[in-house]
Amino acid sequence: MAKVLIVEDDPLMSRMYEKIFSLEKFEVEVAHDGQEGFEKAKLTKPTIILLDVMMPKVNGFQVLDKLKMDPETKGVPVIMLTNLASEKDAETAMMKGAVKYIVKSKYEPNEVTKMVSEIIAGATREEVPAAADVTPKAA
């Protein structure tokens, strides 16, 4: 079962995405700020991360930088999930290594889960060596 980590500070959004991903049979982890998001990414080894951009203390781009610099998390696909429809932010996200920039208000929740499933399927087919980087090492 694919595990998704939702890093989202707004309870309206985190509850909604937690619900839809559970209904679509994903295993779901939720973090409520950037710092918790980074820690949970290392601890829970998600298949994919949904990362909000605007968050207090540590914003989504800062978390993305940390995730991509850490050998344990750099291979996990990250989708920036935001309500800032900014081209500049979308480009920054892709440049920093995100696989997609989704504007939340444009899509129904089940369209988001569909896109996530497609990315996971693509990542599994095409990026096997990179995916191996995130496989927990045997003790």
Added chain:
Amino acid sequence: MHSKLFAQLTQLGINPDQLPQEYQQLVQAVDQTYFEYDQEKKIQEQNIERSEDEFFSITSHQLHTPLTAIRGNSSIILTFYKDKLLDPELVTMLTDINKSGVRMVEIVNDFLNVFQLEQGKMNFKAEGFDIRNIVNQVIDEIKPTNNQPEIQIIFNCPDQPIGVQADPYKTKEVVKHLITNALKFTEKGQITVNLTQENGMVKFSVQDTGKGIEPVQQSVLFQKFQPHDGDLLTRDTSKGTGLGLYISRLMVEGMGGKIWLEKSEPNVGSVFVVGLPLT
């Protein structure tokens, strides 16, 4: 010494270095005030500029988040809990809530776009790209949300790449608007999309078999709040804000292109054309 103070003293014929000690201190104090004033003014100007820029981000975020929750949660209930909605009226009411959320998102986006375009705060890139890809992407995105599956979208896609020099994001917005607009005003028939090259321009056209536009309304079509079906009290607001073609015109002009209504006949249909510079 601050240039303004120096100029004022020179105008009065005063050499600051030759002033008695007690006046020297006074000149230094005035000098300091001038510099502090300059610094404060600069900070204020930066703050005004920043608050204008942040206005878009904050407004967008603040309005979109609750709207996303409204459309999203209603959609989840309609998809996964329909069996619990025993009264069919509940399904209708929830569908209305969902559609209202979607429409509100569109209205907010239109208003923000107009504000940015009119204030000159929208940046336009000039990149070379194959417009065929943009058209295909838009048609793929529209298909799943198309409520009129009987109306076909036919894209006569050329075999060779068609390179335009424009902003790919804005081009996509305009292409999407023209095709969805054609769908909105067409009850039967088809939408035909063509790409041609003429006189150093790429011509992107959308032809529909819809209700057409009355001649009297054609001249004001690309102005603000101009849905082409009636005056303020009789206009059909369910079709949108009336800003779509205005936004499209400002975007196309911002990319050095042109947009026009090629022809329209009541109950036969309309052809809208966008001309963009070739690469």
